[in-house]
Amino acid sequence: METLSHLGHGFSVAFSPMNLLWCLVGTTLGTAIGVLPGLGPALTIALLLPITYQVAPEASFILFAGIYYGAMYGGSTTSILLNTPGESATIVTALEGNRMARSGRGGAALATSAIGSFVAGTIGTLGVAFLAPVVVKFALAFGPAEYFSLMVLAFITVSAVLGSSSVRGLTSLFIGFVIGMIGVDLQTGQPRFTFGMNELLDGVDVIIAAVGLFAVGETLYMASRRYAGKDEIVPLKGSLYMTAAEWGRSWKPWLRGALIGFPIGAMPAGGAEIPTFLSYAIEKKLSKHKEEFGTVGAIEGVAGPEAANNASAAGVLVPMLTLGLPTSATAAIMLSAFQSYGINPGPLLLTTQADLVWGLIASLFIANVILVILNLPLIGLWVRLLKIPAPQLYAGILVFATVGTYGISQSPIDLIILYLLGAAGFLMRRFDFPTAPVIIGMILGPLAETQFRRAMTISNGDWSVFYTHKLSLVLLILAFIGLAGPHIWAFIEHRRRRGPEHVPGDA
Amino acid sequence: MSSSDQQPAPTRLAMPELLIGIGLLACAAAVAWQTLAIPVSPLYSKVGPTVFPYITMTGMIVLSLLLILAAVRGGWQPQEEKETPTDLKAMGIVVAGLVANLVLIQPLGFTAASVIMFVLVCYGFGSRHTLRDALTGLILALAAYFGFARALGVNIGAGFIENQLNTVIDAIITTLRG
Numbered sequence: 001m002e003t004l005s006h007l008g009h010g011f012s013v014a015f016s017p018m019n020l021l022w023c024l025v026g027t028t029l030g031t032a033i034g035v036l037p038g039l040g041p042a043l044t045i046a047l048l049l050p051i052t053y054q055v056a057p058e059a060s061f062i063l064f065a066g067i068y069y070g071a072m073y074g075g076s077t078t079s080i081l082l083n084t085p086g087e088s089a090t091i092v093t094a095l096e097g098n099r100m101a102r103s104g105r106g107g108a109a110l111a112t113s114a115i116g117s118f119v120a121g122t123i124g125t126l127g128v129a130f131l132a133p134v135v136v137k138f139a140l141a142f143g144p145a146e147y148f149s150l151m152v153l154a155f156i157t158v159s160a161v162l163g164s165s166s167v168r169g170l171t172s173l174f175i176g177f178v179i180g181m182i183g184v185d186l187q188t189g190q191p192r193f194t195f196g197m198n199e200l201l202d203g204v205d206v207i208i209a210a211v212g213l214f215a216v217g218e219t220l221y222m223a224s225r226r227y228a229g230k231d232e233i234v235p236l237k238g239s240l241y242m243t244a245a246e247w248g249r250s251w252k253p254w255l256r257g258a259l260i261g262f263p264i265g266a267m268p269a270g271g272a273e274i275p276t277f278l279s280y281a282i283e284k285k286l287s288k289h290k291e292e293f294g295t296v297g298a299i300e301g302v303a304g305p306e307a308a309n310n311a312s313a314a315g316v317l318v319p320m321l322t323l324g325l326p327t328s329a330t331a332a333i334m335l336s337a338f339q340s341y342g343i344n345p346g347p348l349l350l351t352t353q354a355d356l357v358w359g360l361i362a363s364l365f366i367a368n369v370i371l372v373i374l375n376l377p378l379i380g381l382w383v384r385l386l387k388i389p390a391p392q393l394y395a396g397i398l399v400f401a402t403v404g405t406y407g408i409s410q411s412p413i414d415l416i417i418l419y420l421l422g423a424a425g426f427l428m429r430r431f432d433f434p435t436a437p438v439i440i441g442m443i444l445g446p447l448a449e450t451q452f453r454r455a456m457t458i459s460n461g462d463w464s465v466f467y468t469h470k471l472s473l474v475l476l477i478l479a480f481i482g483l484a485g486p487h488i489w490a491f492i493e494h495r496r497r498r499g500p501e502h503v504p505g506d507a
Numbered sequence: 508m509s510s511s512d513q514q515p516a517p518t519r520l521a522m523p524e525l526l527i528g529i530g531l532l533a534c535a536a537a538v539a540w541q542t543l544a545i546p547v548s549p550l551y552s553k554v555g556p557t558v559f560p561y562i563t564m565t566g567m568i569v570l571s572l573l574l575i576l577a578a579v580r581g582g583w584q585p586q587e588e589k590e591t592p593t594d595l596k597a598m599g600i601v602v603a604g605l606v607a608n609l610v611l612i613q614p615l616g617f618t619a620a621s622v623i624m625f626v627l628v629c630y631g632f633g634s635r636h637t638l639r640d641a642l643t644g645l646i647l648a649l650a651a652y653f654g655f656a657r658a659l660g661v662n663i664g665a666g667f668i669e670n671q672l673n674t675v676i677d678a679i680i681t682t683l684r685g
Contacts, residue, residue: 050659165583167573171531174570177563178538185556188548192556193541216605223597223631391632392640395604395625396647402608402621403651407661415609422605430593431527431584449559456554 003130010358014366019062022055023363026063027370030070034077035382037084038218038397041071042329042439046210047404049333052340057356062363064334069121069367072310073375076113077382080106080302081234089272089313092280092305099297101234110379111242112250112299113306118372119251120258120307124314125364127262128321132350132357135322139347142323144455145465149475150325151448154268156479158327159437166483168433175424176441179204186446187453199413204421206336207404209442210329212418213435215401217425219394224430233386240376250303253283257307265315268325272312279308314364321345321357324447329436332443521582528574535567600631616666621648 013019033039045064052060072089079090080097093113100109142150159173160166182193183203194200242250260282261275283304284293292298319325324345326332338345343353350357375382405418428435459465467473542560577583604627611620625644626637634640652669655661 048659050661054660167570167577168583170566171570171574174563174566175534177559178534178567181560181563185545188556190545190547190556192545192560193538195541219628220598220601223601223628224593224595225591226594226597226633389634391629391634392643394632395628395640395644398605398608398628399621399625399644399647399651400655402612402617402624403655403661403663406612406617407659407663410662412609412613415612419605419609427527430588431524432588445559452559453554456558461554 003133006354006358007129007362009354010360010362011365013058013355013359014062014362019058019359019363020366022059022062023066023366024370026066027070027367027374030067031074031371031374031382032070032385033067034071034074035385036074036388036393037078037082038215038222038394040214040330041068042210042333042436043214044071045330045333045337046207046214047400049207049337049340050404050407052337057338057341057343057353058359060337061334061356061360064337065360065364066367066370068313068330068334069310069364070371070374072121072313073114073117073371074382076117076302076306076309077110077375077379078386080109080113081236081383082232082386083234089276089309091273092276093302093309095280096293096297096299096301098234099295100299100302101236101297103296105297105299106234106236107240108242108246108299109297109302110236111240111376112246112303114372114375115242116250116254116257116303116307117310117375118368119254120261120309120311121314121368121371122365123255123258124262124265124311125361125368127266127311128314128317128364129361131266131318132322132361135318136347136350139323142347142471143469144451144458145469145472146475147323148448148451148455149466149472149479150268150323151444151451153475153479153482154319154325154327154444155441155448156482157268158271158440159434161482161486164432166486168431169437172428172433172435172437173441176438177445179209179438180442180445181449187450197413199411204417204442205408205414206333206439206443207408208414208418209421210333210439211401211404212421213425213428213438214329215397216418216422217429217435219398220422220426221429222390222394224426233383236379236383240379246299249287249289249299253279253300253304254307256282257304257309258311261308261311261313262315265312266318267315268319268323268327271327272309275308275312276305279304317364321349321360322347324349326440326444329439332440336443519581521578521584524578524582524584525575528571528578531567531571531574535564535571538564538567597631597633601628604628604631614666616669617663618645618648618652618668619666621651 014023029044030041033041033044044067048063048067051063075090076093076097078084079094080101083094083098097109097113100106155173159169178193180203182200184191184201191201257275257279260279261272264275264278265272280301283298283300284290287293287298287300289298289300293301316326316328316331319327320331320335322345324335326335335345343349343356401418402415405414408414425435427433428438455465456463465472466476538560542557542564545557545560547555547557604624607627608620608624611623622641622644625647626640629640629644630637649668649672652663
């Protein structure tokens with residue numbers, strides 16, 4: 001019941017006219033960038049990070065959270081009408097949603113995805129409100145060794161378990177570590193990885209890394225792929241109102257999706273891919289209209305994964321707010337916004353920054369209401385955004401990339417670093433390396449190092465702290481299972497089938 | 508390049524992937540070189556600033572060897588990616604736009620450099636309405652400069668165009684206050 005009074009207080013923060021305005025700006029901007037292919041919430045929030053020098057923390061986090069939720073709504077519109085998933089989390093939506101649009105039921109697909117996002121987003125946000133205080137009680141028992149082991153677990157899950165290849169995921173993560181270590185070591189004052197350049201003493205700004213990888217890298221990739229064929233926009237046909245039958249087929253997948261998505265998102269593993277694929281598989285199995293899957297498009301295949309996607313996005317906020325553990329690129333950039341205010345997310349955040357946390361959670365409820373209005377009656381506006389031609393869109397993205405980067409310190413060196421990271425981003429995109437682990441490694445790596453050194457200092461340099469503390473040992477074992485488990489499994493399967501079969505892309 | 512789809516264990520060496528593996532190994536070497544350059548005070552000898560870099564370096568070496576191994580076994584690129592030719596000309600023009608922006612942003616200021624980059628990038632992506640692109644770029648750059656940068660309090664280098672406009676705006680404001 002304590003949670004309810006906190007929430008009540010949160011609403012009083014979120015309902016102030018200025019904060020409502022920030023929420024409206026955030027959700028509108030979020031929907032827009034979600035709709036536009038090539039732009040994502042991580043990039044947008046990174047570009048807007050300088051706002052943390054201008055406004056109160058409540059305002060900027062309400063803005064960022066609006067963008068974060070809005071991008072989820074907008075992304076599904078693009079998947080359904082264009083079949084170009086803006087983010088990995090909406091791949092599944094594109095599977096059935098685009099087929100529905102092609103068979104003239106685009107309106108119903110958009111409606112079920114927007115209303116499902118609303119239902120699941122609200123359930124997920126309630127989940128954050130009630131789960132966060134519980135996690136805090138648990139997290140207060142954590143010492144540096146436990147924190148370090150928890151981070152190791154998160155590193156493994158975000159890079160090795162979720163992607164298509166654990167080796168390439170870990171490679172991205174380690175590149176992130178190196179970028180994160182550039183600059184002055186905060187504990188000893190020694191410069192590291194600066195190659196003797198004074199410009200690198202302050203480290204590489206997260207804005208530059210995010211913009212380089214996501215904006216410049218993406219633009220180069222799109223330029224190199226001009227032969228790959230174009231996707232056409234499916235014109236929006238069919239009523240936006242769902243029939244009674246469609247409601248009947250949607251509501252259970254929404255609830256199931258939310259129940260799958262939130263817990264997986266809230267685990268220190270994060271990622272929306274697993275819950276969306278899981279929800280898709282379950283809906284396909286349970287559906288009475290199996291023949292529609294993969295042919296004309298089944299509404300359950302849109303409703304479930306969309307709900308799972310939004311609920312897991314809400315879930316990601318739990319480890320971020322209570323443990324300071326970001327499990328997606330967007331959450332990592334939000335963490336660096338906290339750092340920019342000098343606030344350390346962790347178990348104490350809920351008490352020391354009650355206004356901020358509960359105001360943020362309350363604003364997420366409001367954001368969901370605004371978003372369902374923005375994305376249903378006003379859908380026509382967003383469809384028009386899809387018609388921006390690629391040349392001008394990508395050129396525009398690069399202009400904003402310049403503003404974000406050059407604005408930091410008016411140094412051409414920053415632009416050089418931006419372009420180098422852009423080239424790296426292009427190669428990673430081209431050769432199927434995930435980019436999110438770079439950002440997570442860059443932000444979380446230095447924090448893990450701090451906890452590691454703290455634990456080692458307390459134990460007087462004795463490595464055994466990490467496995468004599470029970471909780472820490474359990475976390476490390478889980479991390480090991482996450483890393484080695486799939487390989488052992490594959491090996492057993494391989495032996496059983498006795499067929500030497502090389503799977504390409506299994507490196 | 509119609510390499511095996513279903514054949515067991517293709518043994519064809521994948522050159523691009525091999526280069527990536529070697530590149531990562533070179534990065535690990537750079538990490539090693541920079542780690543050795545970190546002076547460590549004996550006070551911190553146990554858990555000093557070099558422990559994490561060494562862990563990272565070891566990880567990178569192992570990963571790059573695994574990548575090289577995968578490359579020797581035929582690489583990991585999906586068939587679809589391999590078959591799509593890279594449009595080097597388009598990429599080249601986009602890169603030229605980026606370089607132009609880098610070189611011109613200090614002498615000409617943000618707006619002018621952005622317009623040139625905008626036009627080149629549009630051209631690279633296949634747009635042939637150069638004049639229209641220049642105008643779009645100008646409007647966008649000015650919007651970015653006056654809206655985004657000024658609203659966020661970000662200072663981006665002013666050049667000729669911005670200074671002229673700033674003078675005009677200041678003049679208007681003073682007249683209005685008149």
